[in-house]
Every structure is written in structure tokens, then in C-alpha cells.
Amino acid sequence: MSSTDPKTLLPPSLAARVSALTIKNGRAIAVVDAAGLGAKDRGDIERAISDTLGQREDVSETRVVLTAERKQRRLIAVGSGKGGVGKSTLTANLAVALAKLGHKVGLVDADVYGPSQPVIFGNQGQKPVARDEKLVPVDSDIGIPVLSMGHLVEPGRALAWRGPMAGNALSQLIDAHWDDVDTLLVDLPPGTGDVQLTMLQRFKPMGAVLVSTPQDLALIDAARAGQLFDQAGVPIIGLVENMAGYACPHCGEMSDPFGKGGVETAAQRLDLPFLGRIPLDLAIREGSDKGTLPAAGDDLLAQPFHDIAAKIHSWIGAQS
Ligand SMILES: Nc1ncnc2c1ncn2[C@@H]1O[C@H](COP(=O)(O)OP(=O)(O)OP(=O)(O)O)[C@@H](O)[C@H]1O
The missing domain is CATH 3.30.300.130 (Fe-S cluster assembly (FSCA))
Incomplete structure (x- = not known):
């Protein structure tokens, strides 16, 4: 030649x-x-x-x-102002719903202090292998590759890491062999500490989704988390209200233990899009505990996740 x-x-x-x-x-x-x-x-x-x-x-x-024709991998961060509002549950279900819309989705569980994705995806106890000094994500039955601190440390061992150390560990999760994944969802730790800021600056997600319950305190914290994304120059795709409205399993009557509509009102006040609300439903918690994700189905329980994923899908489309 x-x-x-x-x-x-x-x-x-x-x-x-x-x-x-x-x-x-x-x-x-x-x-x-x-x-x-x-x-x-x-x-x-x-x-x-x-x-x-x-x-x-x-x-x-x-x-x-x-x-260098490789598809640009986009990062979508999912954050919350405080813990326990359902950020991990939402991230996992959005991963499944976005995959149904044709994205090649991977998930990084960056919640170093309380990694829950291995339980949600039913692949706890599996250790990721390293190839060429980079981690290979762990497969899940549902087809979403996942990397979590929970795959790297013993379950239940509290991680009392300081910012830089946690930041470096997270870099390894993101800078891994994600191969043909085009959309990487990052389940951020709750709050607005150094770890989150370092992460956002180092990897610059394409956009962020914020989740909150309708409670006032959670909302104030969510607004603070919004400022963090602003500071890092990461656009907020929108806010999600979780644990909104409880249907009594006996009589079906709806009640609102955490108030109603607070997140939508907050979104208006902050001039941010409102992406939707997920009801408080025992089946969502039970599914998360045993590795079955509501978004994998197409029933009423799955619908809110699919609706929110569709809005994120449109948002992504509008960026390119
Ligand atoms: N819509 C819902 N209905 C019922 N239970 C829910 C719902 N959303 C989340 N949960 C349950 O609430 C608990 C906390 O949810 P999750 O772990 O997703 O929150 P988190 O914000 O990621 O918390 P942390 O940051 O502390 O990990 C879990 O047991 C989960 O199954």
C-alpha cells in the first residue's frame, strides 16, 4: 500500500x-x-x-x-437538597424509562455516603473488574450497567471520606469503560457540599434534575441545590415532586402527608420547569427493595416515570 x-x-x-x-x-x-x-x-x-x-x-x-467519531457521552445529574427524598429511586427509574426511549443508558451512583443503586438494581455483592486501570461497569438484569461505591466497599461500611478523596473515587466511577453508553445518569449525594461542586465542575453534566418532596424544608434545600448547579454553570432541566399524594391501599382515598403541589409552586417561583410528580406508593418502595423497578412496566405506577423521562428526552433533543 x-x-x-x-x-x-x-x-x-x-x-x-x-x-x-x-x-x-x-x-x-x-x-x-x-x-x-x-x-x-x-x-x-x-x-x-x-x-x-x-x-x-x-x-x-x-x-x-x-x-474520534465516538458519540459524545452526556451526563445528566440527579440531585436533591436533602437525603431520603427519593433521588436514587427516581434516578434508577429514569434510567430504565430513558432506555425505553432509545438511549443507551448507564448509571453512576455517586452517593458515596449512602449508595443504594446496587440494591435497587439487584446486583449488590458483585465487584466491578478493572481493565487498563479503568473500572468495567456492573451489568444488571434489566440491562442498565451500573457503577456504585456500594460495589467497591463492604455494604453498610460508612464512608467518612473527605472531599478530595471522595471526589477521586467518583472520578473513577465516571471515567470508566462505559463503551456505547450515550447517556450517563449520575445519582449525586444529597446536599450542596464540596463533593458535589467538585463533581459538577470536573465533569460538567449537560443538565440536572432536582427532586424534592413537597415539604417546606425539603423545598428550601432543593432551592439551595439549584443554586449549586447555577454556580457550576449546569442548566437545570427541571424539578420533580416525589412522594406526592398517598392512595390508601384499603379505601383508595388520596391524602397528602407531605403537602401537595409545593414543588410545582417552587418551580414557578424559581423560574424552572416542573417535570412531574410521583405518588407515594408502597409498591415503589417494595420494588426498589427487591430489584424490580416500576418504570420497567407500563402500568399506572410506571406512567409518571415515563412522562418525566419523555420531557428529559425532549430537553436533550433540543440541546443538540
Ligand atoms: N414515591 C415513593 N413511594 C414510596 N416509597 C418511596 C418513593 N420514593 C422513594 N421511596 C422510598 O423511600 C426511601 C428513600 O428513597 P431513596 O433512597 O430513593 O432516597 P434518596 O433521596 O436517594 O436518599 P439518600 O440520598 O439518603 O440515599 C427508599 O426506601 C425508597 O424505596
């Missing part, structure tokens, strides 16, 4: 992008560095090279190989 200097055959603007060019038996192969180019520019370059080389007598077929 004979290598050719691209500059001798292509105009300078195209040649600058070509890292290797060979012509043999009428077949030209051009390797193009497509890093940082959008789909349209990549298409334009591919066509221009094919057209230019195709005019040569010694070329009957041109192949253009675009490198």
Missing part, C-alpha cells in the same frame, strides 16, 4: 484534517480526524474528500474513515 502526502492531493483546508491517505488498486482510503466536528461538518468533509479524490484517474473508489 502506498502512503501519500494528503497535501499533494487535497486542498489545504481538507488536507489539514487528514491524518493518513493511501491509494492502492484504485482504492483510496483517507483517515480523517473528526474530533470536535458536528454531524454536518463531518458529512461535508467526507463528501469533499470523496469528490476530490474521485476525480483522479487512479481512484475508482474512495473510503473516508472518520476517527
Whole structure:
């Protein structure tokens, strides 16, 4: 095979992008560095090279190989102002619902202080292996690869790590072999500490979802978490109200143990989109405890998760 200097055959603007060019038996192969180019520019370059080389007598077929063509992996962070509001439950169900919408989803459980995703996905006790000094995510029956601190440390062992150490551990979870995953959901630790800020700055998620219960205190904390995302320059996709409205399993009567509509009102006040509300339902808790996720189904329980995922899906679409 004979290598050719691209500059001798292509105009300078195209040649600058070509890292290797060979012509043999009428077949030209051009390797193009497509890093940082959008789909349209990549298409334009591919066509221009094919057209230019195709005019040569010694070329009957041109192949253009675009490198760095890897899909850009987007990170979506799920945060809350305080613990226990259902952030992990929401993240796991959104992962399943977004996968149903065609995304290749992976999940990082960055909640170093209370990792719960291994239980939710039923893959606790499995240890991720390392390849080339990077972790390989742990598979789950439902098809979502997951990496959690809970996979790395003994269950129940409290992690009294300080900021930088926790930050480095989290980097390993995110900078892992996610392969064809295009959408990585990150279940952040609750609150607005250094770990969260470091994370947001280091990995710059495409957007963030905030979850809160309708309780006043949770709402105040959620607003504070919103400021943290603002500070880090991460757009907030919207707010979710969890544990809204309780249907009595005996008589079906609805009650609102944590109040009603508080998150939607807060979203209006903060000028943020409201993505939807998830009812307080025993089946959601039971499902999480035994590794069956409501969003995997298509019944009433699954519906709110699918509706919220659809809004996130549209938001993602509007960014590209
Ligand atoms: N809508 C709901 N209905 C019933 N139970 C729920 C609901 N959402 C969450 N739960 C339950 O509430 C508990 C706390 O939820 P979860 O672990 O998702 O919260 P969290 O905000 O991630 O908490 P932490 O940050 O402390 O891990 C779990 O037992 C979960 O199953």
C-alpha cells in the first residue's frame, strides 16, 4: 500500500484534517480526524474528500474513515437538597424509562455516603473488574450497567471520606469503560457540599434534575441545590415532586402527608420547569427493595416515570 502526502492531493483546508491517505488498486482510503466536528461538518468533509479524490484517474473508489467519531457521552445529574427524598429511586427509574426511549443508558451512583443503586438494581455483592486501570461497569438484569461505591466497599461500611478523596473515587466511577453508553445518569449525594461542586465542575453534566418532596424544608434545600448547579454553570432541566399524594391501599382515598403541589409552586417561583410528580406508593418502595423497578412496566405506577423521562428526552433533543 502506498502512503501519500494528503497535501499533494487535497486542498489545504481538507488536507489539514487528514491524518493518513493511501491509494492502492484504485482504492483510496483517507483517515480523517473528526474530533470536535458536528454531524454536518463531518458529512461535508467526507463528501469533499470523496469528490476530490474521485476525480483522479487512479481512484475508482474512495473510503473516508472518520476517527474520534465516538458519540459524545452526556451526563445528566440527579440531585436533591436533602437525603431520603427519593433521588436514587427516581434516578434508577429514569434510567430504565430513558432506555425505553432509545438511549443507551448507564448509571453512576455517586452517593458515596449512602449508595443504594446496587440494591435497587439487584446486583449488590458483585465487584466491578478493572481493565487498563479503568473500572468495567456492573451489568444488571434489566440491562442498565451500573457503577456504585456500594460495589467497591463492604455494604453498610460508612464512608467518612473527605472531599478530595471522595471526589477521586467518583472520578473513577465516571471515567470508566462505559463503551456505547450515550447517556450517563449520575445519582449525586444529597446536599450542596464540596463533593458535589467538585463533581459538577470536573465533569460538567449537560443538565440536572432536582427532586424534592413537597415539604417546606425539603423545598428550601432543593432551592439551595439549584443554586449549586447555577454556580457550576449546569442548566437545570427541571424539578420533580416525589412522594406526592398517598392512595390508601384499603379505601383508595388520596391524602397528602407531605403537602401537595409545593414543588410545582417552587418551580414557578424559581423560574424552572416542573417535570412531574410521583405518588407515594408502597409498591415503589417494595420494588426498589427487591430489584424490580416500576418504570420497567407500563402500568399506572410506571406512567409518571415515563412522562418525566419523555420531557428529559425532549430537553436533550433540543440541546443538540
Ligand atoms: N414515591 C415513593 N413511594 C414510596 N416509597 C418511596 C418513593 N420514593 C422513594 N421511596 C422510598 O423511600 C426511601 C428513600 O428513597 P431513596 O433512597 O430513593 O432516597 P434518596 O433521596 O436517594 O436518599 P439518600 O440520598 O439518603 O440515599 C427508599 O426506601 C425508597 O424505596
